[in-house]
Amino acid sequence: MTRGRPERKQRANGVESRRRILDAAVEIAGERGYEGTSIAAVSAKCGLPASSIYWHFKDKDDLIAAVIERSFETWLAAVRLPGEDEGTPLERVTLMAANVARSLVEAPDFLRLGLMLALEHRPVQPSGRTVFLHAREIAHQRVADVVRTFFPTLDETAVRTVTTYAVAGSDGLFVQREIGGESVDLVALLELHARTVYGLAEGMSGGGEGGA
Amino acid sequence: MTRGRPERKQRANGVESRRRILDAAVEIAGERGYEGTSIAAVSAKCGLPASSIYWHFKDKDDLIAAVIERSFETWLAAVRLPGEDEGTPLERVTLMAANVARSLVEAPDFLRLGLMLALEHRPVQPSGRTVFLHAREIAHQRVADVVRTFFPTLDETAVRTVTTYAVAGSDGLFVQREIGGESVDLVALLELHARTVYGLAEGMSGGGEGGA
Amino acid sequence: MTRGRPERKQRANGVESRRRILDAAVEIAGERGYEGTSIAAVSAKCGLPASSIYWHFKDKDDLIAAVIERSFETWLAAVRLPGEDEGTPLERVTLMAANVARSLVEAPDFLRLGLMLALEHRPVQPSGRTVFLHAREIAHQRVADVVRTFFPTLDETAVRTVTTYAVAGSDGLFVQREIGGESVDLVALLELHARTVYGLAEGMSGGGEGGA
Amino acid sequence: MTRGRPERKQRANGVESRRRILDAAVEIAGERGYEGTSIAAVSAKCGLPASSIYWHFKDKDDLIAAVIERSFETWLAAVRLPGEDEGTPLERVTLMAANVARSLVEAPDFLRLGLMLALEHRPVQPSGRTVFLHAREIAHQRVADVVRTFFPTLDETAVRTVTTYAVAGSDGLFVQREIGGESVDLVALLELHARTVYGLAEGMSGGGEGGA
DNA sequence: TATGAATGAGACTTCATTCAT
DNA sequence: AATGAATGAAGTCTCATTCAT
Numbered sequence: 001m002t003r004g005r006p007e008r009k010q011r012a013n014g015v016e017s018r019r020r021i022l023d024a025a026v027e028i029a030g031e032r033g034y035e036g037t038s039i040a041a042v043s044a045k046c047g048l049p050a051s052s053i054y055w056h057f058k059d060k061d062d063l064i065a066a067v068i069e070r071s072f073e074t075w076l077a078a079v080r081l082p083g084e085d086e087g088t089p090l091e092r093v094t095l096m097a098a099n100v101a102r103s104l105v106e107a108p109d110f111l112r113l114g115l116m117l118a119l120e121h122r123p124v125q126p127s128g129r130t131v132f133l134h135a136r137e138i139a140h141q142r143v144a145d146v147v148r149t150f151f152p153t154l155d156e157t158a159v160r161t162v163t164t165y166a167v168a169g170s171d172g173l174f175v176q177r178e179i180g181g182e183s184v185d186l187v188a189l190l191e192l193h194a195r196t197v198y199g200l201a202e203g204m205s206g207g208g209e210g211g212a
Numbered sequence: 213m214t215r216g217r218p219e220r221k222q223r224a225n226g227v228e229s230r231r232r233i234l235d236a237a238v239e240i241a242g243e244r245g246y247e248g249t250s251i252a253a254v255s256a257k258c259g260l261p262a263s264s265i266y267w268h269f270k271d272k273d274d275l276i277a278a279v280i281e282r283s284f285e286t287w288l289a290a291v292r293l294p295g296e297d298e299g300t301p302l303e304r305v306t307l308m309a310a311n312v313a314r315s316l317v318e319a320p321d322f323l324r325l326g327l328m329l330a331l332e333h334r335p336v337q338p339s340g341r342t343v344f345l346h347a348r349e350i351a352h353q354r355v356a357d358v359v360r361t362f363f364p365t366l367d368e369t370a371v372r373t374v375t376t377y378a379v380a381g382s383d384g385l386f387v388q389r390e391i392g393g394e395s396v397d398l399v400a401l402l403e404l405h406a407r408t409v410y411g412l413a414e415g416m417s418g419g420g421e422g423g424a
Numbered sequence: 425m426t427r428g429r430p431e432r433k434q435r436a437n438g439v440e441s442r443r444r445i446l447d448a449a450v451e452i453a454g455e456r457g458y459e460g461t462s463i464a465a466v467s468a469k470c471g472l473p474a475s476s477i478y479w480h481f482k483d484k485d486d487l488i489a490a491v492i493e494r495s496f497e498t499w500l501a502a503v504r505l506p507g508e509d510e511g512t513p514l515e516r517v518t519l520m521a522a523n524v525a526r527s528l529v530e531a532p533d534f535l536r537l538g539l540m541l542a543l544e545h546r547p548v549q550p551s552g553r554t555v556f557l558h559a560r561e562i563a564h565q566r567v568a569d570v571v572r573t574f575f576p577t578l579d580e581t582a583v584r585t586v587t588t589y590a591v592a593g594s595d596g597l598f599v600q601r602e603i604g605g606e607s608v609d610l611v612a613l614l615e616l617h618a619r620t621v622y623g624l625a626e627g628m629s630g631g632g633e634g635g636a
Numbered sequence: 637m638t639r640g641r642p643e644r645k646q647r648a649n650g651v652e653s654r655r656r657i658l659d660a661a662v663e664i665a666g667e668r669g670y671e672g673t674s675i676a677a678v679s680a681k682c683g684l685p686a687s688s689i690y691w692h693f694k695d696k697d698d699l700i701a702a703v704i705e706r707s708f709e710t711w712l713a714a715v716r717l718p719g720e721d722e723g724t725p726l727e728r729v730t731l732m733a734a735n736v737a738r739s740l741v742e743a744p745d746f747l748r749l750g751l752m753l754a755l756e757h758r759p760v761q762p763s764g765r766t767v768f769l770h771a772r773e774i775a776h777q778r779v780a781d782v783v784r785t786f787f788p789t790l791d792e793t794a795v796r797t798v799t800t801y802a803v804a805g806s807d808g809l810f811v812q813r814e815i816g817g818e819s820v821d822l823v824a825l826l827e828l829h830a831r832t833v834y835g836l837a838e839g840m841s842g843g844g845e846g847g848a
Numbered sequence: 849t850a851t852g853a854a855t856g857a858g859a860c861t862t863c864a865t866t867c868a869t
Numbered sequence: 870a871a872t873g874a875a876t877g878a879a880g881t882c883t884c885a886t887t888c889a890t
Contacts, residue, residue: 038879038880038881039880039881039882040879040880040881050881050882051882051883051884054881054882054883059881059882060881060882
């Protein structure tokens with residue numbers, strides 16, 4: 001019973017506690033989804049009692065929403081967009097795709113949890129879902145900007161179609177990777193996807209037969 | 213107890229009860245996922261007491277697995293593959309995509325619930341997940357067969373890549389539709405996807421530089 | 425550890441269990457009020473686990489409402505109204521008052537809990553309060569009938585005033601008894617009240633100066 | 637820390653904070669009773685953190701006791717007893733009753749909360765109950781004094797009976813008003829009560845057959 | 849004179865499941 | 870082929886209170 005360290009972390013530190021709670025929650029929620037994330041489990045993993053979690057977050061819904069928000073920011077920071085002027089357009093797009101792929105492999109919790117929430121259709125939606133959809137909208141806009149940059153002649157309908165297709169493919173390949181594990185080379189697949197989308201946009205840009 | 217007119221439906225009918233339970237469960241599980249599906253909720257929706265559900269299914273895990281299985285069959289039945297010899301290859305592939313799209317709009321529960329299960333990573337996975345992955349494997353094989361039929365010169369690695377890419381894109385577009393609702397034209401997007409994949413396979417088939 | 429009686433009352437008996445729960449709840453709620461009545465305490469007192477209470481009652485609110493309802497019936501049964509034709513009118517009224525007093529001493533839970541609920545003004549009222557007010561309305565009507573019987577010339581406004589005054593005095597004297605305990609002779613006080621109200625009604629009946 | 641303009645109210649003011657806490661507490665306790673009054677709710681209503689409440693009051697019990705005490709004083713201040721020598725004795729008594737009625741309509745919290753506490757019978761009684769009973773004893777004495785003044789020939793037993801009856805009737809009519817809301821004319825009813833009690837005392841004073 | 853943060857206990861309620869009938 | 874009743878475990882959340890600052 002000789003307690004090496006006194007361990008009576010009496011020093012109240014809200015910021016640090018909040019971080020610990022989010023760290024624990026992002027891990028559990030990323031694995032088990034909304035319902036599967038119990039406050040007791042988060043409490044056990046972060047070392048703070050359940051009642052302390054309620055000091056920092058109004059309720060479970062609020063906690064999950066904060067998890068989504070923070071993990072989106074983490075993920076955004078992990079996507080390092082390359083400098084503006086390296087290589088051909090196609091090479092640059094491919095590089096972006098590889099960066100996205102790496103960020104999704106490194107910090108997959110955001111998208112995994114987000115997709116779980118997005119697929120649910122509860123009568124009363126968790127607010128984390130709203131936060132996710134909002135984050136997703138931001139990502140969508142960024143992709144759209146890239147599309148517009150590389151294919152300035154595309155009309156807005158075509159931009160939207162290409163962007164939607166690009167994002168959806170990315171989602172699908174991420175799911176594939178989540179199911180297949182490390183045997184799925186997400187970097188290679190997203191690079192392939194980038195080239196494909198590039199070709200698609202090129203086709204819509206040159207010949208007027210856009211669509212969908 | 214022999215009542216005058218027999219068979220007035222009150223007298224138990226196992227098959228019918230089982231169907232009612234599955235009908236209720238597929239709806240709830242498709243909305244709320246595995247953890248979100250409580251036996252009590254299924255009981256309330258189907259009108260049978262909870263204990264009756266346990267007469268038909270070993271436990272909740274078994275019920276969800278059965279839900280996945282049956283909704284896969286429902287979905288399979290909804291995919292009406294077109295006759296073999298109408299139109300050009302590209303037209304035929306596009307037609308298939310449209311059919312898949314329609315089936316996913318009509319019977320989305322299978323894929324929605326399945327993806328939710330697939331994205332989870334719990335210590336002990338629900339057997340419904342296994343059932344889903346198995347069904348998915350079947351679908352994957354069917355797509356692979358189509359790819360081989362249309363592009364007999366593709367090597368197996370390329371077939372796998374194209375198939376994976378085709379399925380992943382389909383998943384991603386399905387997610388898009390689940391998020392965006394009716395404003396997303398899944399038929400058009402999957403037709404576009406079909407043409408894109410067709411072009412991709414063609415490219416890998418003709419020039420030898422396949423990949424991933 | 426030698427368990428004398430097997431005590432595994434496996435024999436499911438809903439009616440009996442429900443009664444045991446209500447018996448426990450009426451006692452606790454009569455002493456401690458709505459908020460003071462915890463499901464855990466009821467569970468401990470009746471021997472059934474908390475979850476079993478929820479088989480018989482939707483929630484705590486439902487339980488308390490049932491408690492009020494049953495204890496009202498118990499109390500009503502305890503008020504033995506005297507035969508129609510014994511003694512003078514004043515004697516008969518006094519006898520009624522004594523009977524009411526005895527019933528309130530014997531089964532005070534109904535009125536004690538009811539008054540506690542009635543005095544509360546929560547944003548969302550417990551449904552037990554509604555049940556109590558309804559029961560009280562019934563009691564009010566009975567008293568009004570007695571008033572009308574003995575003073576047929578009273579107009580309805582006067583009947584209402586006399587009845588209200590009679591019931592209010594009864595409530596107040598009951599409170600007095602609850603505070604003062606056995607040192608308060610409720611029977612004597614209610615008999616006095618009966619005579620007083622009788623005189624009041626007589627006065628309003630003869631001279632036309634009713635009021636309030 | 638010496639700010640330019642001092643005393644801009646931000647700088648703590650114990651008396652004012654204490655008042656705000658009591659203001660919030662009297663409202664909540666008057667609505668919900670002892671158990672229904674949570675420190676968190678008081679904190680939310682008064683805008684001070686829960687820990688500040690514990691700076692001003694030892695514990696919840698202490699807070700409620702202070703609430704009772706202050707609201708009793710508020711109520712006492714609201715009872716404006718009339719000058720000694722206006723009108724006939726009956727008129728003066730009636731005027732007193734009207735004043736009491738008005739004070740109970742204006743400041744009902746004291747009596748409402750007090751009666752809730754008085755009706756409870758917990759193993760360990762809140763000290764607010766004691767405070768209430770003490771305040772009530774004071775009120776009782778005042779009424780007894782009035783009775784003695786107007787009916788000097790009454791013996792002490794009769795004085796006690798009349799006083800008890802007077803107070804009980806007042807309580808009962810107050811409850812009636814709390815239940816019935818503004819549709820109950822408390823002033824009229826208490827005036828009626830005053831006349832009735834006056835008559836009762838007169839009867840006991842003249843003929844020697846007092847009672848109870 | 850306050851207060852941000854923490855905390856163990858306990859609140860109500862639902863959970864999946866069982867069992868005798 | 871079913872079901873009424875029961876139940877221990879676990880769920881989310883609130884409680885009154887403390888303590889270092």
